[in-house]
Amino acid sequence: MMMTEENEVESTLSVCGHNIQIAEVLKDGEMLSFLIVSQKLSGTGEYHVHRNYDDFEWLQHNLFCQEDVAGIQGVIFPPLPAKAQVNTAAKVMKQLGFLSLGEWQPYCKALEVFLQQVAAHSILSKNKAVEVFLTNPDSPGKQKVKKNIFNRLSQAVDGMRKEGHKDVDDFFQTARDHNLVLTNCTKTVTEKLLEVVQTEQKIAVACGHFSAALLLCVEPGDDPNKQAFSKVCVKLSEVFESMKKSTTGVSENDVSTMGLGLDLESRYQEAIKEMLFRRTCKLVELEHARRNAEKAKPVKKAAMEELRKAAETEFEDISRVAKEEITRFEAVRVKMLQQAMVQWCEKQLLTAKECADQFTQHLEVFRGMNFK
The missing domain is CATH 3.30.1520.10 (Phox-like domain)
Structure with missing residues (x-):
């Protein structure tokens, strides 16, 4: 992925x-x-x-x-x-x-x-x-880490003021609108699938417990009725053990394919949100620089113009890279999710076939039992 x-x-x-x-x-x-x-x-x-x-x-x-x-x-x-x-x-x-x-x-x-x-x-x-x-x-983590340019505390402080700022470029405004929807939807879908997986895991554990409990019902002795009952308990225990393995396999398939795919998509949507926010902050800074340059007194006019030009260049560079990044991401994300879905279907189909073969064998054993 x-x-x-x-x-x-x-x-x-x-x-x-x-x-x-x-x-x-x-x-x-x-x-x-x-x-x-x-x-x-x-x-x-x-x-x-x-x-x-x-x-x-x-x-x-x-x-x-x-x-x-x-x-x-x-x-x-x-x-x-x-x-x-x-x-x-x-x-x-x-x-x-x-x-x-x-x-x-x-x-x-x-x-x-x-x-x-x-x-x-x-x-x-x-x-x-x-x-x-x-x-x-050698471990590099012991080296001194410089303060980085994406300070999350400053983002939190400025967020309420800048996050809703109207964009000057329709491309980025559309990207921000789409990201807002996708971030929420992807997070919700990921959480719902996680709930499904956790339920599958609980079912697998319950099947294992019931399988073990059935073996406790096995009774020794020569009594035909007890022998027949014990034989049924042993076989049922094997069936529930197969159910445990089947459900565990389905759960593991969910995690290794769609689970990881949705998790990566969700974290990437958050990364896009952060990038778009950084660009919005630079847009606000550029607008302030332009206003300051327009209002500057003659003695400060040249200095303010230099700051404006620098802000414009930085904003243009960020926008250029951001547009390339979004275009690249959009071209890949659909294929990434498609790959996760294909892998999910292939693994679940293989697991289902294996389980069907096992239960067919169990069924034949039960059909051959004589309960008279």
Whole structure:
């Protein structure tokens, strides 16, 4: 599920960006450590590095801190999943949703996709921090992190004032309107599917418990009636154990296909929302600069004009990059969701066929039983 251009960009990294994998996750108390494996472009081997979540945040901060890159605030940054709280199950479920299921496999997959998308991005992949993160055996997270240009506190303060500001470009106003709808809808659909998965998991657990309980009804002895009853209990136990495996398989399929697909879509819609908000803030700044230049006294006129020109250039760069990013995203997102749906159908069909074969065997056994 890659949110990247169909044509791969020319890589500036020493690794194959699309082959980055998280091969293992280790739990040390409340800390998770991830083994990241990257294939060398030279074809002579692989890089193996261990990273924790602080290291991922270090990489994200470095990507945010590229003030010297023209239009950087117009980039739709690949969304980094929230930090996992290892020993607080309820909080993890609320923060991570699907990513908290499956003994951290979905979470590792989300981090893996994040790295693949960063490495495949035409702007972000050029940052030296990406190469360091993927190839340096030492943990980079201990280095001092600079204050980045996307301070969330300042966003929260300015949000009520700027978020509803009318855009001067119909393209971006339409994008903002669509994003508002899609963000809410995607979040709702993701939450509803998560409820379905949790219900499937509860059903699987209940089937397992009932299967075990049936075995407790088995009675020893030579009494034909007891033997017949015990035989039925054993067989029914096997049936409910098959039901447990079937429901568990359906649940796992939901998570690994549609669950991860909707989770990524939801987080990307939030990333688009943040990008559009940054651009709106720059629009407000530009309008202020223009008004200040118009009202400036002669002694300050030249300085105000310079500020206006600088604001216009920055806003134009952000808008140019943002338009390219939105166009690219829209071209890929439908294919990404389609891929998730196709995978979901294929896996569920395979699981259904396997379950049908198992239940057919159970049925034949019951038909052959003599209860007289």
